[in-house]
Amino acid sequence: MKDKLNARQKKFAEYYVQSGNTVQSAIKAGYSENYANARAYELLENVGVLEYIKEISEKLKDERIMTAKDRQVLLSDIARDDENEPNDRIKAVDTLNKMTGEYTVKVDAKVEQSEKLADVFKQLGGEGLDE
Secondary structure (H helix, E strand, O other): HHHHHHHHHHHHHHHHHHHOOOOHHHHHOOOOHHHHHHHHHHHHHHHHHHHHHHHHHHHHHHOOOHHHHHHHHHHHHHHHHOOHHHHHHHHHHHHHHHHOOOOOOOOOOOOOOOHHHHHHEEEEEEOOOOO
């Protein structure tokens, strides 16, 4: 969609995402002060400009979201830093352990069915658990 916009519209959208100020964004993008004061709001009614603003906003949001690796690095730094409070270091280690599945307990279980249950399965037309 940004290909259908002229250079000033693109700049307006980019400045608007940064500041949220319609008039100032229009002026910085190269529109006259008179136009900016009287009609800059019309730029926000342009479907192409709006879509470009949304596209830029989403991209910026995605860049701000930490990846799992980023979170692990941050928590590791907190856990290793002797200047942090011991409780904060312990919480960081605990969170890291949860993230990496260190607390997962594997259980091996053997399930045996009673004869009565096996008879019920047979009556229902199914098979028992160990057949």
